[in-house]
Amino acid sequence: MSKLIVLSNRVSLPNPDKPAAGGLAVALQDALTEKGGTWLGWNGEIVSDNIQTDHTAAKPQFGKIIDGKIEYLTCPLTQQQYDQYYCGFANNTLWPAMHERQDLIEYNQAEFDTYQQVNALFAQQLKAIAQPDDVIWIHDYHFFSVARYCRELGMNNKIGFFLHIPFAPLSIWKCIPTAERLVQDLCHYDLVGLQTDYDQTLCMQACTTLLKAQKIQHSLVSYQQRITTIKCYPIGINPAQIQQVAKKHANDRQDVFDLKALKHQKTIIGVDRIDYSKGILERFDAFAEFLQQYPQYHRRITELQIACPCRMDILAYQRLFRQVNQTVEKINDTFAQHDWLPIDCTNEVVPHETLMGLYRLTDICWISSLRDGMNLVAKEYIAAQDPENPGVLILSKYAGAAEQMQQALIVDPTDTQDMVNALKIAVEMPLQERLERYQQLMQGLTTFDINDWRNQFLSDLRKNHQLENFKQPMRAVNTAYQLL
Numbered sequence: 001m002s003k004l005i006v007l008s009n010r011v012s013l014p015n016p017d018k019p020a021a022g023g024l025a026v027a028l029q030d031a032l033t034e035k036g037g038t039w040l041g042w043n044g045e046i047v048s049d050n051i052q053t054d055h056t057a058a059k060p061q062f063g064k065i066i067d068g069k070i071e072y073l074t075c076p077l078t079q080q081q082y083d084q085y086y087c088g089f090a091n092n093t094l095w096p097a098m099h100e101r102q103d104l105i106e107y108n109q110a111e112f113d114t115y116q117q118v119n120a121l122f123a124q125q126l127k128a129i130a131q132p133d134d135v136i137w138i139h140d141y142h143f144f145s146v147a148r149y150c151r152e153l154g155m156n157n158k159i160g161f162f163l164h165i166p167f168a169p170l171s172i173w174k175c176i177p178t179a180e181r182l183v184q185d186l187c188h189y190d191l192v193g194l195q196t197d198y199d200q201t202l203c204m205q206a207c208t209t210l211l212k213a214q215k216i217q218h219s220l221v222s223y224q225q226r227i228t229t230i231k232c233y234p235i236g237i238n239p240a241q242i243q244q245v246a247k248k249h250a251n252d253r254q255d256v257f258d259l260k261a262l263k264h265q266k267t268i269i270g271v272d273r274i275d276y277s278k279g280i281l282e283r284f285d286a287f288a289e290f291l292q293q294y295p296q297y298h299r300r301i302t303e304l305q306i307a308c309p310c311r312m313d314i315l316a317y318q319r320l321f322r323q324v325n326q327t328v329e330k331i332n333d334t335f336a337q338h339d340w341l342p343i344d345c346t347n348e349v350v351p352h353e354t355l356m357g358l359y360r361l362t363d364i365c366w367i368s369s370l371r372d373g374m375n376l377v378a379k380e381y382i383a384a385q386d387p388e389n390p391g392v393l394i395l396s397k398y399a400g401a402a403e404q405m406q407q408a409l410i411v412d413p414t415d416t417q418d419m420v421n422a423l424k425i426a427v428e429m430p431l432q433e434r435l436e437r438y439q440q441l442m443q444g445l446t447t448f449d450i451n452d453w454r455n456q457f458l459s460d461l462r463k464n465h466q467l468e469n470f471k472q473p474m475r476a477v478n479t480a481y482q483l484l
Helices: 023-035 079-098 109-129 146-152 179-186 197-210 239-249 280-293 315-335 352-361 376-384 416-428 431-447 450-462 468-483
Strands: 004-010 037-047 063-067 070-078 135-139 158-162 191-194 214-216 220-223 226-232 266-273 301-308 343-346 364-367 392-396 409-411
Touching: 004 023, 004 109, 023 037, 023 070, 023 450, 037 079, 037 109, 070 079, 070 109, 079 109, 109 146, 135 146, 135 450, 146 158, 146 179, 158 450, 179 197, 191 197, 191 450, 197 214, 197 220, 197 226, 239 352, 239 376, 239 431, 266 280, 266 352, 266 376, 280 301, 280 315, 280 416, 315 343, 352 376, 364 376, 364 416, 376 392, 376 431, 392 416, 392 431, 409 416
Parallel strands: 004 037, 004 135, 037 070, 135 158, 158 191, 191 226, 266 301, 266 364, 301 343, 364 392, 392 409
Antiparallel strands: 063 070, 214 220, 220 226
């Protein structure tokens, strides 16, 4: 019987004292449990570089944990791999590229080479553990190239790839010297999943333009005799579970923010990693402008910001961390009164169940992403609401969630006045309108949840994409194209 093998940069290891917080981790664990499977990835540790006599990297040592039907295989990265594969090419080249920050893209050939080396090492581990009929599911931008190395090792398994972040437009790909190679690598997958219709369109454009791949139907491309499906799978959440958790923890003692002291105020919740894709500074600027234009709301509204630092080994993130905290301080210095602080900001990581309780208790959730794959905060906030007195979601049009959540207040985060206007509407929105928007948004969340997302992707991956009726016609098309 075939099993599922999942590869992701980080692995959600079993912990009886701390159940998996994110819906994605739970969904993947459920899929692995169904027929038995393996979850493979980095364990978060960094070890000293270990160079063999032939100057190639030593193979990593994988640790094994077995929990029920799931086998967890994790390994450390060497310092060089962490610096060049993770901080370097993955997060200094691909991440800004995928988020359309051309100004922040840094390319270094040695970092690309190490990225390829790490992808090859994980492919070798997949070769060692996979049976011919096993299904392999690769996650995210750290592993664009794994399938290429699997194919070079002779693996004919069904291999799928899901990109959790946005896909870059063609103009950005052209800024990366190895763009053609990376898009070629994607075509070694049987199925490439994207978050939105827009991302699917961009991926198809990259394949047909950079590679001159042949487009077949809406979601199939043929390149070098291999057919790859490129399709949109908007990731969801488990709304029923989140509703239950939020209701249970809404009355917990809140150590993050003093909500009892704010009970007579409108509260805005913002939850972001401190990343330049999240538009945190743009949101703060808009909030300051709102306070400037509407002084009657002083002492009547407070923004509660959870801003978690990340990737602090990277200079751009160090700078942004300082800017965020300096901006909070400046706004508070400008508008604060003796009994009112406009922005209450914490850099602490908040437990998931506590966060769901906070969502339920706050009046507005404000998401101002400049580019985002999906942004599950939007979906979790709605799912956590009190059905009889729901809050309002302000959502950036550049977040993937905006494609599905049009009943939110959709804003352009680069337009300060647009966000100010949306905040005014949110603050003053009557209950009946809040109920109508909430009910429509919840219907969308339940129609296609996290389990539907997982099941649809795996169902499509297990299908025979190398369709027999395509083989001969496509060979003829490719031959004719080469003769042009």
